Amino acid sequence: MKSLEGKVALVAGATRGAGRGIAVELGAAGATVYVTGRTTRYSSSEYNRPETIEETAELVNEAGGQGIAVQVDHLEHEQVRALLQHIERDQGRLDVLVNDIWGAEHMFEWDVPVWKHSLDKGLRLLELAVDTHLITSHYALPLLIRNKHGLVVEMTDGTAAYNQSRYRNSMFYDLAKNTVIRMAWALSQELQPYSCTALSLTPGWMRSEIMLEHFSVREENWRDAAIKEPHFIISESPRYVGRAVAALAADPHVARWNGQSLSSGQLAQEYGFRDLDGSRPDCFRYLTEVIETGKPAQIEGYR
Template identity: 70%
Template sequence: MMQPLKNKVAIVAGGTRGAGRGIATELGAAGATVYVTGRSTRTQRSDYDRPETIEETAELVTQAGGQGIAVQVDHLDPEQVRSLVARVEREQGQLDILINDIGAEHFAEFDKPIWEVDLERGLRLLRLAIDTHLITSHFALPLLIQKPGGLVVELTDGTADYNNRHYRQALMYDLAKTSIIRMAWALAQELQPHHCTTVCLTPGWLRSEMMLDSFGVSEANWQDATVKEPHFIISETPHYVGRAVAHLAGDPEVARWNGQSLSSGQLAKIYGFTDLDGSQPDAWRYIQEVTEMGKPADATGYR
């Protein structure tokens, strides 16, 4: 089994579930050592109050062929992040890949104007979705730039093209997801002199644990959800965006993407990887060409 990322060290900030879990697992499959961070452990749940834990994700990394290391970290706490990076440096002596995937979608109040939302809830969303990324980069990047070739991936929802032309149903959510795109571009300028790369990456319609639960289905019968929402047919597993990250991390010419906004479907066509079912869903093209045009749900030609 080829492991192009063997001897590479990654931090997946926000690796408890969803895209973070998929990314961590696929980095493990490529041979990486992955520090999986988050607040939810087997003994303590975060305010998400979900059953997934960082220990489970770390075990999936190891089962996939890498080395998974779970570290409980609140990325809003600078001292906890500082301690995490110090541990990585002490134990590994290097950091090659930083994944910033912390978000707070469950705090979003969609389809409400700013004057009707719970202000503290909205500000909490921004702190979790933006401040955590800044704090993590502040402490982790001095280690990452110690050698050329490092990669930073900022996870968001939506491409630059899409988000610049569409309101994302809530001002706070819109601001959070668009800010990450600009953050990645700015980081790219700062890392380029160190021969390191930053990209912004979005999955398509993600079949995360939370999304599956919202439809009352599991990964095994996810297509049953299309009865309620036909366009769910374009959805993808977290492994798809995970494979996008693994291919970026293993690309000796990854600098060509520096500062760009990318999607899992876009990169699948370039690198040739597939989702778990062998398909290549292209959700953002589907959304614009099918959903927004009012066409009936049909993923033919889009996966």
């Protein structure tokens, strides 16, 4: 079903991970999807990863949508401005904005207090995780609000309820991910008069390219990682949160979620979608009820 045929989406930060999964699922629903990032087949970002925006665009096309790759550094105002001028000129509209810009895994140090953490890396992390989202929204929202029912999805790690009572292992990481949640709420207040919706969304334990490499597995044999980390059985593919975004974008009553902090597992229960393997993982309930209580890995009732 092409529930998003005729719709135009911008997935900012779609080179890999959740951004790629979201772009592909929006394409599978029939959308035209602009995918942005710094790494192309001809130049790489400081990340120095092999994934490219061209690959993402090709996956969108294979899924049934139209993928358009545009190299953008979302800290560079003129590049973001030019991107939106490009979309306006070619499409005349923007229906979905997904702010998934990140690229800072190598910037933070787990369980290192702020006075010992590299200040340069910490401040760079905040630029990549927060400033990029603000800059992109500044230039994208004038086009999005021209049509009613536009949707903004701010991608983060953890829901507001989950993060509220938990320290996320690094001052800079904690600030970044919680700031994005608050940003979505603030945007919801500004967009509501235009009949548009903003919300924050988190995947669960996501099998990104980096995570698969960490466990020396591929998506096809990801369960083998449970030998090293038994709780990895609750993990989900990037396409799972992608299906969450596609479901939100196709929901005529998406405004009911305005300002809320949501998870892929929560929305799977609401909209009925499943992960690529047919399962429906509920990561945050698993984290709370199994991992944090010291129970052994057990998937029954959580997948």
